[in-house]
Amino acid sequence: MDRSRLHDTVLAGVVAVASVALFVLYGPERLQAEGLPVHGMRPPDALGGLLVVLACAPIVVRRRWPLSALWAGLVPETLLSSLGYGTGTSSLSGMVLLYSVAAHRGLAISLVALVVSLVAYLTGAAAGPVGPVAWNQYVIVAVVLVAVWGAGRSLRLRRAYMEELKDRAARLERAHAADTRAARAEERSRIARELHDVVAHHVSVMTVQAAAARRVLATDPELAREALSAVEHTGRLAMTEMRNIVGVLRTDAQAELGPQPAVRDLPALVELMREAGLPVRLQVEGAEVALPAGVDLAAYRTVQEALTNSLRHAGAGAKATVTVRYEPGELDVRVEDDGVGDGVGAAAGEPRSEGHGLVGIRERVTLYGGILNIGPLPGGGFEVRARFPLKDGQ
Template sequence: MLSLVTYLAGAASSPVRAGSPSEYVVTAVVLVAVWGAGRSLRLRRAYLEELKDRAARLERAHAADTRAARAEERSRIARELHDVVAHHVSVMTVQAAAARRVLASDPDLAREALSAIEHTGRLAMAEMRNIVGVLRTDTRADARAELGPQPGVRDLPSLVEQMREAGLPTRLLVEGEPVALPAGVDLAAYRLVQEGLTNSLRHAGAGAEAVVTVRYEPYELDVRVEDDGRGAAQEMELSSPPGHGLVGIRERVALYGGILNIGPLPGGGFEVRARLPLKDGQ
């Protein structure tokens, strides 16, 4: 554009008329065309640079999202594995200790305890296979057929019975009209009860009893595990940092917008309680 203006100014002020007006017009058109081509080239280069920069930003954002998703998946896997392994290993440890104490005096009772250990080990292996199976990338029909459903509230009676066999007297109370639960809430409720009973088995002390209460309310599921232990569980919770199991419970309850209470009861004993919202009463 500067060349065109200079040319026109020079042509208009020059005392020498070396060419016809048409020649000046042609020259001006050529200069305009060259200027337009240069401008278009600069704009195209700027546009391509912007596209490259945008693609780089999108790639970085995608990589960050992928890392966050992988971290969340690792956390979920660790939480599931901990819940399965910690519970079953705790039960097996208690049963093995009981078998050792009565091995000489009551071989039949010791054999029953060993059978219970074997059964508990098989349950642990089955649950771990389910968790690992979910992580498999193989989507063939036969692979999917190997995967069992995740545990839920429907499986609490067998969990309570397992705790009784392990030596912790446990009762299950179901209040309200049962409704179909979302899969995530169903699993979260089961894991909360599992962790709460495992905590009672480890720390409530000899002679303690546990009560599991599941209350269905119109817009809420109230799940509570209480024991009447005399201080062991309270001391464990208040004097040591929270373990992975309790952290996992907090994460699960927070994920579904619930309210969690963990701590000693006023009259003695310990409580793990969660109130999980249900959308539209389901």
């Protein structure tokens, strides 16, 4: 037996004892002594007591079958009135059962239960042996029945309100968890792009430098040694950046362990590309302004990916120009080369296309409301140009 059933069983016993006590104490002799006419009211006996107990018994199942329990309780009450025992002796059980219906069933069913209870009680009062002289008492009992029904409805509405609050809290928690997972997925996607940029750039530089060292190894060992040193230096840089990025994945942090590269770091990038064999010229036009961190990083990555693309595909003897122009309300970043696509790292005549790196750059630029143009130049060569809007005077 569960705890609620045990509680209802105890409640049924208490109500039965109280109802039997009222049935015995307020018999015809007691009512006559108080000056109330009895009009042939039957004295308490075993049959009447049994009916009172039967009227209280359905309280045991009042939570599981509240409406059926109410109907079962009304039958002994009706018999008590029709057999002349008077009304009101089992009204306690009727109140409990009516309260249970109102608290555990919907509005329509509870209204039907209220109406049936009132009709049954008032009919018994009108036909009972005590007669109309005690109508004031019956009216009071009817008002109490309505109040009990209202208390049950109030409890049901409060329970429904609390359930709604719990459900809303659960939905908010699920939504928060989904937002957290989405934010983590977005962050990891961004980190994946960062990792691709780092690996693609540094590995491309190392490949070109290693190829150059292989070609001059027999004829110019000193130049080959310098190229291999450059490969070592680039490899160390790549390992450092990848270690920082992977560290974010391991700790699930939202920020990198070290400062992000920015436009101010372009001179070092240009120098690294020169050492790799791609002559690069850097031009900065306009008055420099403080850039938002996201735009700053996106501009740097755009130049890095474009120069890597030029190093791999522009061909031998190609030169590149990086132009950073600060304009009112806009940052214009342009990378141009004069290559033909037939050098080291590209097959002869192979057209350059928008690979994974440039696709990632396009996503970066679009994320910050910018416009990216990628394609060959009319007079030969290739261009990557990104324009970022700057707000609030930036």
